[in-house]
Amino acid sequence: MYEWKLNEIVDSGICARCGTCTIVCPNNILTFDEKPKLTDECLRKGNGMCYDVCPRVSSGKYQIKIREKFYEKYYYGKSDVEGQDGGVVIAFLKYLLENKKIDGAIVVGDECWKPVSLVVQNADDLLKSAKSKYAISTLDALRKAGEMGLERVAVVGLPCQINGLRKLQYFPYLAKHDGELGKDGKPTKLPKIEYLIGLFCTEKFKYENMKEVLSKHGIDIEKVEKFDIKDGKLLACINGEKKEIDLKEFEICPGCKICRDFDAEMADVSVGCVGSPEGYSTITIRTKKGEEIKNAIELKEGVDLEAIEKLRRMKLKRFKKEVERRKENNEYISFYWISDYGGIGKRADGTYFIRVRAKPAGWYKPDEIKEILDIAEQYNAKIKITDRAGIEIHGISGFDAEDVVLKLNEKGLITGSEGPLVRATLACPGAGNCSSGLIDTTELCKIIEDKFKERPAPYKFKIAISGCPNKCVRPQVHDVGIVGVKFPEVDREKCNGCGRCAEVCKVEAIDVRGETSYTNYNVCIGCGKCIKNCPNEARVVKEDGYLVYVGGKTGREVVEGIKMKLMSVDEIINFIDKVLVVYGKYAEKPQRERLAAVMRRVGYGKFLEEVKELMKKESS
Numbered sequence: 001m002y003e004w005k006l007n008e009i010v011d012s013g014i015c016a017r018c019g020t021c022t023i024v025c026p027n028n029i030l031t032f033d034e035k036p037k038l039t040d041e042c043l044r045k046g047n048g049m050c051y052d053v054c055p056r057v058s059s060g061k062y063q064i065k066i067r068e069k070f071y072e073k074y075y076y077g078k079s080d081v082e083g084q085d086g087g088v089v090i091a092f093l094k095y096l097l098e099n100k101k102i103d104g105a106i107v108v109g110d111e112c113w114k115p116v117s118l119v120v121q122n123a124d125d126l127l128k129s130a131k132s133k134y135a136i137s138t139l140d141a142l143r144k145a146g147e148m149g150l151e152r153v154a155v156v157g158l159p160c161q162i163n164g165l166r167k168l169q170y171f172p173y174l175a176k177h178d179g180e181l182g183k184d185g186k187p188t189k190l191p192k193i194e195y196l197i198g199l200f201c202t203e204k205f206k207y208e209n210m211k212e213v214l215s216k217h218g219i220d221i222e223k224v225e226k227f228d229i230k231d232g233k234l235l236a237c238i239n240g241e242k243k244e245i246d247l248k249e250f251e252i253c254p255g256c257k258i259c260r261d262f263d264a265e266m267a268d269v270s271v272g273c274v275g276s277p278e279g280y281s282t283i284t285i286r287t288k289k290g291e292e293i294k295n296a297i298e299l300k301e302g303v304d305l306e307a308i309e310k311l312r313r314m315k316l317k318r319f320k321k322e323v324e325r326r327k328e329n330n331e332y333i334s335f336y337w338i339s340d341y342g343g344i345g346k347r348a349d350g351t352y353f354i355r356v357r358a359k360p361a362g363w364y365k366p367d368e369i370k371e372i373l374d375i376a377e378q379y380n381a382k383i384k385i386t387d388r389a390g391i392e393i394h395g396i397s398g399f400d401a402e403d404v405v406l407k408l409n410e411k412g413l414i415t416g417s418e419g420p421l422v423r424a425t426l427a428c429p430g431a432g433n434c435s436s437g438l439i440d441t442t443e444l445c446k447i448i449e450d451k452f453k454e455r456p457a458p459y460k461f462k463i464a465i466s467g468c469p470n471k472c473v474r475p476q477v478h479d480v481g482i483v484g485v486k487f488p489e490v491d492r493e494k495c496n497g498c499g500r501c502a503e504v505c506k507v508e509a510i511d512v513r514g515e516t517s518y519t520n521y522n523v524c525i526g527c528g529k530c531i532k533n534c535p536n537e538a539r540v541v542k543e544d545g546y547l548v549y550v551g552g553k554t555g556r557e558v559v560e561g562i563k564m565k566l567m568s569v570d571e572i573i574n575f576i577d578k579v580l581v582v583y584g585k586y587a588e589k590p591q592r593e594r595l596a597a598v599m600r601r602v603g604y605g606k607f608l609e610e611v612k613e614l615m616k617k618e619s620s
Helices: 020-024 049-053 061-068 088-098 123-129 140-148 159-169 171-175 207-216 254-258 290-295 305-328 336-340 366-378 398-410 441-452 500-504 529-533 569-586 595-602 604-619
Strands: 030-032 036-038 073-077 104-111 114-120 152-157 192-199 226-230 233-238 241-246 269-272 281-285 344-346 352-356 382-385 391-396 463-466 480-490 510-513 516-519 539-550 562-564
Touching: 020 030, 020 049, 020 140, 020 159, 049 159, 049 171, 061 159, 061 171, 061 336, 088 104, 088 123, 088 152, 088 192, 088 269, 088 281, 088 290, 104 140, 114 123, 114 140, 140 152, 152 159, 159 171, 159 192, 254 305, 281 290, 336 398, 352 398, 366 382, 366 391, 366 398, 391 398, 441 463, 441 569, 480 516, 480 529, 480 569, 500 510, 500 529, 529 539, 539 569, 562 604, 569 595, 569 604, 595 604
Parallel strands: 104 152, 152 192, 192 269, 463 480
Antiparallel strands: 030 036, 073 281, 104 114, 226 233, 233 241, 269 281, 344 352, 352 391, 382 391, 480 539, 510 516, 539 562
């Protein structure tokens, strides 16, 4: 056996047998025969794309879902196309092909019910896949489609396959680098996946075992016209007669025992018979692309959601039972489902930390702190306060991580602020708390958090608010930094030249000549100290508001942001929004290019001019 990082997943029985790993190998040294296998020595021992896309290494679900903006709408329907439970999938693919939405579809055909991955480019050939198969299938045709030169495809797959392909779609965001290159310096040629169509699935079986069980019951698999699963039975239809076999007689794929996804929740649209009348399919739409199925099928409302929930609970119960069994027997577990949630990271010792997104400006109520302390104490964990005023609970076992997140969420404590998204807004105490504060940093922080909390970005995006030009939270080295300012002017009738203003000025921007003080605005930073300290109320506000920095960063390289003019709160919100839009437009390397790098590459003037143009459109 060749050394391969995914051996720990495959050999432990956790492998979903989705086949995603085999289609991304740029050196074509992975094969799939009911499970993946390395056929030659891998130079990187499998520390590459195959490992990164595996849905049993991590689901990547949290980052994917916030980018896809998933939702759920339930319908049922059928088409005039002959197929399993109303031919819905075939009808949708037919619509996509005929309307040039895709160049081809990746579907599962069969040879005597053994699943075969097919590329379909015309509606007539779709009928070859118009029935459900319950054995392990591959995704080989996706790679073949790329080699054929197809550019856009739809893929029909099981929940595990859909999860793996979603990870492939968002690979740079999850893996933090581009796809792997082969020995020839080229990546695997794959088409763009435009639509993911998921199928309801409780489990899948080994083909040879299916044949054996059927034979034991006197059924020749070659004569079966249709298979279906209902009420814990496999129904085999022969000459119009249905023969029932208890599902417990079949050997299911070991990885299915640790699967929690019944209805392909990462798909654009999911299809299955559960919850709909006889002869119809339940259709769950989750994305804007999924909405296009309405153009192919007449949809009806009234799905039996409890029927779906029942099978979801069944899979979750089986999953928990398998996890507990593995825990008791000290068997390998990858804890892939932990990435369903935001704010969870793995520590060097193999345990996990869970980050509570900082409350606005870092202010916590006593009962919130108590809840965090109680949870940390319950799980014998440590607590760390982050430099952005968040709270991390460290030393959580993988077995407990999901429970901890759910308990925190129940108490109104959001976990997150990790990964390529808008991180928790950092703010100093501000006016009303600090004697130097000029603006209410907490209120502004709440407004920004409500608008941008966990918003996806090409890379981490950090915002800081300083209540005055002292810049205690380093706004100038954030992607966006905001500073409260008050610039003075002199009321000459009240000024008597006492010099108190010059004494308190930290930057020596004031000098007194005769009975009047003067301000050098080339030096003045707008801290407002002279206004507060004038005993004669002779220094008043000339202009107040906000100074904004954009494109700063720290880390391996320190960059000070470009200073912008004063803005109102509404302008600040508009500005941050448009900076994120333009950043997303020009970023070429997700998880590699901070805003500072993109602005430098595009050109500061061009970048900011585009931001200003978008802001004008918003305001008009």
